Amino acid sequence: MTLRALVTGGGSGIGLATARAFADRGWRVACLDIAPPGDPFIGVTADVTDDAGVRTAVAEAAERLGGLDILVNNAGIGAQGTVEDNPDTEWARVLDVNVVGMVRVSRAALPYLRRSEHAAIVNTCSIAATAGLPDRALYSASKGAVLSLTLAMAADHVREGIRVNCVTPGTADTPWIGRLLASAADPEAERRALSARQPMGRLVTAEEVAAAIAYLAGPDARSTTGTVLAVDGGMHGLRLRPAN
Numbered sequence: 001m002t003l004r005a006l007v008t009g010g011g012s013g014i015g016l017a018t019a020r021a022f023a024d025r026g027w028r029v030a031c032l033d034i035a036p037p038g039d040p041f042i043g044v045t046a047d048v049t050d051d052a053g054v055r056t057a058v059a060e061a062a063e064r065l066g067g068l069d070i071l072v073n074n075a076g077i078g079a080q081g082t083v084e085d086n087p088d089t090e091w092a093r094v095l096d097v098n099v100v101g102m103v104r105v106s107r108a109a110l111p112y113l114r115r116s117e118h119a120a121i122v123n124t125c126s127i128a129a130t131a132g133l134p135d136r137a138l139y140s141a142s143k144g145a146v147l148s149l150t151l152a153m154a155a156d157h158v159r160e161g162i163r164v165n166c167v168t169p170g171t172a173d174t175p176w177i178g179r180l181l182a183s184a185a186d187p188e189a190e191r192r193a194l195s196a197r198q199p200m201g202r203l204v205t206a207e208e209v210a211a212a213i214a215y216l217a218g219p220d221a222r223s224t225t226g227t228v229l230a231v232d233g234g235m236h237g238l239r240l241r242p243a244n
Contacts, residue, residue, distance in 0.1 A: 006065075054104045
């Protein structure tokens with residue numbers, strides 16, 4: 001089955017890894033990003049905070065793909081700090097990208113997905129939605145909203161034949177984490193600390209998250225909707241005793 005997919009935030013990190021995983025399966029892929037990749041993908045340029053731009057980009061992607069079967073809402077930005085550390089403008093900016101951005105792209109894609117015999121949406125969430133992480137108040141709030149949005153969308157569209165799921169990665173080795181580590185006083189110590197808080201003892205790879213997204217988007221998951229799939233090295237459920 002040759003499926004047609006649109007991946008937002010497809011220019012780097014988890015989004016680009018997902019686009020590559022889809023292409024490896026023989027699916028046709030369009031990447032929506034401020035700076036989208038080139039061949040073998042169809043690149044469409046848009047900012048998810050711009051509704052008119054999103055509608056134009058989604059329409060272009062669907063036309064060039066010959067339809068749309070899969071949407072991956074992956075575009076997002078990070079944020080650090082407690083509730084005291086970010087002004088209202090930063091709260092508005094992060095929520096606009098991480099939550100309302102998903103709404104804009106989904107809204108534009110739904111008319112095309114309704115015409116598909118294999119319609120699926122996968123949202124990129126985060127372990128921050130379900131675990132209390134220090135200095136991540138704003139980011140956690142945005143990803144908690146993504147988790148709730150995923151479940152609500154799954155309920156709204158299940159009778160239209162559109163499945164909606166999300167993945168919750170742990171700390172993934174992506175360009176954003178790379179920038180975070182680079183700004184730390186001791187980057188190597190910070191990397192060790194981030195790795196150690198995941199029971200498997202290492203960062204999640206973008207390719208591992210992409211494999212989970214590909215499963216949820218693909219035909220093997222045709223009975224799966226409203227599901228939250230953790231790819232977090234055991235962070236969400238394991239409570240290990242300290243190592244001797």
